[in-house]
Amino acid sequence: MITIYHNPRCGKSREGLQLVEASGQDFEIVKYLNDVPTENELKGILKKLGMQPMELIRTKEAIWKENFKGKEFTDDELVTIMVENPKLIERPIVINGNKAVVGRPPENIKDIL
Incomplete structure (x- = not known):
């Protein structure tokens, strides 16, 4: 399952989401400004x-x-x-299994789809 840490107000994040959607794979969206990762989750993402x-x-x-x-x-x-100020977390982050990328530029996401 693919996970995208997404901020709907960010153009690059929206572009990244479109790439994930176009892949046809199952995915979940985490709106990380509302559903903030814990410190342990963020360390795992890093x-x-x-x-x-x-x-x-x-x-x-x-x-x-x-x-x-x-x-x-x-x-x-x-x-x-970052956990206390999630707006500081770079976006979007896309995770597929044990691999993850920051979608800046959004084309980076294609590397793990």
């Missing part, structure tokens, strides 16, 4: 992505600039920051 927490943070968001920019954080602290 492991599947092969990314460090800082790589998944949207550093251009006002929340980041106003509250966190220029400060040092451990990986665990960064995961906590």
Whole structure:
């Protein structure tokens, strides 16, 4: 089963969802701003992505600039920051089995479908 962590207000996320839908495979949508992943879930997602927490943070968001920019954080602290501020999580994230990609650009999603 494919899972897409989706923000309907984001154009890239909507494009990613269209690619998943077009694949014809079963999938589930997680609207992560409402259904926020737990710290353990987010750590699992990061492991599947092969990314460090800082790589998944949207550093251009006002929340980041106003509250966190220029400060040092451990990986665990960064995961906590993303769970407490899910708007900072890069999107969309598509998971298929043990593989995951960030759909920026959306064509990345084709690699795991």
